[in-house]
Amino acid sequence: MPSEAESSANSAPATPPPNFWGNMPEEEYYTSQGVRNTKSYFETPNGKLFTQSFLPLDGEIKGTVYMSHGYGSDTSWMFQKICMSFSTWGYAVFAADLLGHGRSDGIRCYMGDMEKVAATSLAFFKHVRCSEPYKDLPAFLFGESMGGLVTLLMYFQSEADTWTGLMFSAPLFVIPEDMKPSKAHLFAYGLLFGLADTWAAMPDNKMVGKAIKDPEKLKIIASNPQRYTGKPRVGTMRELLRKTQYVQENFGRVTIPVFTAHGTADGVRASPMVFLSEVLKKSLA
Known part of the structure; x- marks a missing residue:
């Protein structure tokens, strides 16, 4: 029979690792990823x-990518995986915690x-984009989820020749009807x-759980010490409703190449794919 102390130790929750990848020191981990x-x-x-910033350890830098995370998240947890992928493909990657998120x-x-x-x-992005040695390289804006909405607003605020292309991962351009904030509220x-x-x-409509289906990934996301877990703020929901409508009405102003990746089982952001499909049909008509 285990002692009372042993039983208490076995039932106590495990201390979460300091990083999403585990206990490996940061510098060692990044080096292992190249x-x-x-x-x-x-x-x-x-x-x-x-x-x-995430820079490739070896090889010539072929371009730059400027990355924005989603609602309640930050750049110091799983979002880094996307940043590091671009870096290993030869791109200099720069990311910032959005205002009101993470350590900003x-x-x-x-x-x-x-x-x-x-x-x-x-x-921040333009400061880097216009600096040596990056000012003459191709430059792409990347946004994930709500960061996609912010990214498109950044594009609209920029001079015409600032960016080479736009990349989105499940962008929040349309709020599904069952996710929209109550107009009465x-x-x-x-x-x-x-x-x-x-x-x-x-x-709180538990957007993360509806957008991501992998239970192991959800556990890692939930353990992010910087993640916002409170209810949505009134002004945030009001502004999301207003700005998603704005980008729907103004997407035709985009004049550079656009790439969008989207999961078919995403229960939150499926509507943007319908919207983007309609935009593409109109542009080809």
């Missing part, structure tokens, strides 16, 4: 951003002004003259 990682902070008029400044997961959020990340909170904008008071 990349060199740096971390820093970038000052902007809207606040300080936590930024990262701002109210946690408050996106009440998405144009401001986009402009803040864009300030938004109207009621609106009567408070903005006082409720930062309140974490909107229903």
